[in-house]
Amino acid sequence: xxxxxxxxxxxxxxxxxxxxxxxxxxxxxxxxxxxxxxxxxxxxxxxxxxxxxxxxxxxxxxxxxxxxxxxxxxxxxxxxxxxxxxxxxxxxxxxxxxxxxxxxxxxxxxxxxxxxxxxxxxxxxxxxxxxxxxxxxxxxxxxxxxxxxxxxxxxxxxxxxxxxxxxxxxxxxxxxxxxxxxxxxxxxxxxxxxxxxxxxxxxxxxxxxxxxxxxxxxxxxxxxxxxxxxxxxxxxxxxxxxxxxxxxxxxxxxxxxx
Numbered sequence: 001x002x003x004x005x006x007x008x009x010x011x012x013x014x015x016x017x018x019x020x021x022x023x024x025x026x027x028x029x030x031x032x033x034x035x036x037x038x039x040x041x042x043x044x045x046x047x048x049x050x051x052x053x054x055x056x057x058x059x060x061x062x063x064x065x066x067x068x069x070x071x072x073x074x075x076x077x078x079x080x081x082x083x084x085x086x087x088x089x090x091x092x093x094x095x096x097x098x099x100x101x102x103x104x105x106x107x108x109x110x111x112x113x114x115x116x117x118x119x120x121x122x123x124x125x126x127x128x129x130x131x132x133x134x135x136x137x138x139x140x141x142x143x144x145x146x147x148x149x150x151x152x153x154x155x156x157x158x159x160x161x162x163x164x165x166x167x168x169x170x171x172x173x174x175x176x177x178x179x180x181x182x183x184x185x186x187x188x189x190x191x192x193x194x195x196x197x198x199x200x201x202x203x204x205x206x207x208x209x210x211x212x213x214x215x216x217x218x219x220x221x222x223x224x225x226x227x228x229x230x231x232x233x234x235x236x237x238x239x240x241x242x243x244x245x246x247x248x249x250x251x252x253x254x255x256x257x258x
Contacts, residue, residue: 001029002029002030003029003030003234003238003239003240004026004029004030004031004085004086004234004237004238005029005030005031006030007026007030007031007032007085007086008031008032008033008034008077008078008081008082008083008084008085008086009023009026009031009032009033009034009084009085009086009087009088009237010033010034010036010073010074010077010084010086010087010088010121010125011023011026011033011034011035011036011088011090012036012037012062012064012088012089012090012091012117012121013036013037013090013091013092013139014033014035014036014037014043014046014047014059014090015035015037015039015042015043015046016037016039016042016046016189016190016191017090017187017189017190017191017226018090018139018184018187018189018226018229018230018233019035019037019088019090019091020035020046020226021225021226021227021229021230022088022090022229022230022233022234023035023047023050023057024050024055024057024230025227025230025231025233025234026086026088026234026237027050027055027056027057028055029234029238031056031085031086032056032058032080032081033055033056033057033058034058034060034073034076034077034080034081035047035050035057035058035059035060036059036060036061036062036064036073036091037059037061037062037091038061038062038063038064038091040061043059043061044059047059058080060073060076062091064091064112064113064116064117064118064120064121065109065112065113065116065117066120067116067120070117070120070121070124071120071124073121073124074087074121074124074125074128075124078128083128083131083132084125084128084129084132084134085129085132085134085135086134086135086136086137086237087121087122087125087129087134087135087136087137088136088137088139088233088237089117089118089121089122089136089137089138089139090139090233091113091117092113092114092139092141092191093109093110093113093114093191094151094154094191094192094194094195095109095110095151095153095154096150096151096154096195096196096197096198097150097152097153097198098150098198098199098200099150099152101198102152102153106153107153110153110154110156110157111153111156111157111160114154114157114158114160114161115157115160115161115164118138118161118164119164122136122164122168122179126172126177129177130172130175130177133175133176133177134177135177135178135179135180135236135237135245136165136168136177136178136179136180137180137181137182137233137236137237138161138164138165138179138180138181138182139161139181139182139184139229139233140158140161140162140165140181140182140183140248141154141155141158141161141183141184141185142183142184142185142209142250142252142255142256143155143158143159143209144157144158144159144160144161144162144183144248145162145183145248145250145256146208146256148209149202149205149206149208149209150198150201150206158183161181162181162183162248165179165180165181165246165248166246166248169245169246169247170246173245173246178236178241178242178244178245179245179246180236180241180244180245180246180247180248180249181247181248181249182229182232182233182236182248182249182250182251183248183249183250183251183252184224184229184251184252185209185211185224185250185251185252185253185255185256186209186210186211186222186223186224186252186253186255187223187224187225187226187229188223188224188225188226189226192223208255209255210255211223211252211253211254211255212253212254212255212257212258213253213254222253224251224252224253228251229251232249232251236249
């Protein structure tokens with residue numbers, strides 16, 4: 001498929017996990033991609049691999065917590081490619097803590113990365129998306145659909161992403177600009193690999209976050225692959241989803257089904 005031929009996309013969190021898979025997926029379908037991440041070394045390594053494979057992917061270091069950097073990244077995409085059609089807000093961070101142990105700096109950092117960055121980039125991108133009748137795909141989480149025990153900061157930020165997505169979708173529906181989100185459950189990424197069990201954890205409560213589906217052999221809950229989430233992002237960003245806006249696409253192996 002070449003659903004993104006002649007299209008330009010900006011993808012954050014593109015050095016690894018869902019962001020990296022999304023950059024690859026969109027580029028493989030014809031998009032010119034500006035791949036952004038705060039991890040410069042890893043970003044350039046991964047973008048080189050994609051470029052060596054013949055994909056039109058360019059690296060740009062970006063700290064999504066900095067509004068000026070976000071505006072500059074959008075300007076760089078438009079300057080390099082002449083337009084912006086798709087914004088994929090993938091960059092995020094995870095925090096698992098007992099509520100009473102969360103420090104103010106930790107709370108603010110989660111909000112800055114998971115929420116503020118989406119606001120900065122979406123606001124900078126919107127004038128350009130209005131010109132192309134483009135769209136935004138945000139990465140929320142099942143923690144933005146149901147409460148995540150030991151994840152007060154993370155869950156609050158992702159509920160906010162869901163609300164932001166719906167509000168923007170409603171405001172801009174008449175313009176043709178679409179805004180959607182994916183809400184993954186557990187995904188096998190470097191971010192989830194850093195999960196730390198909180199002290200004194202109520203394990204049955206924590207298992208509410210588990211998929212109902214099992215990995216081969218049934219020995220453990222299954223995790224989605226980043227490529228599966230990237231596939232959903234690509235669908236929502238494509239013309240095939242032309243009537244989808246304000247949608248929250250949950251991909252969680254049945255976690256929120258009961």
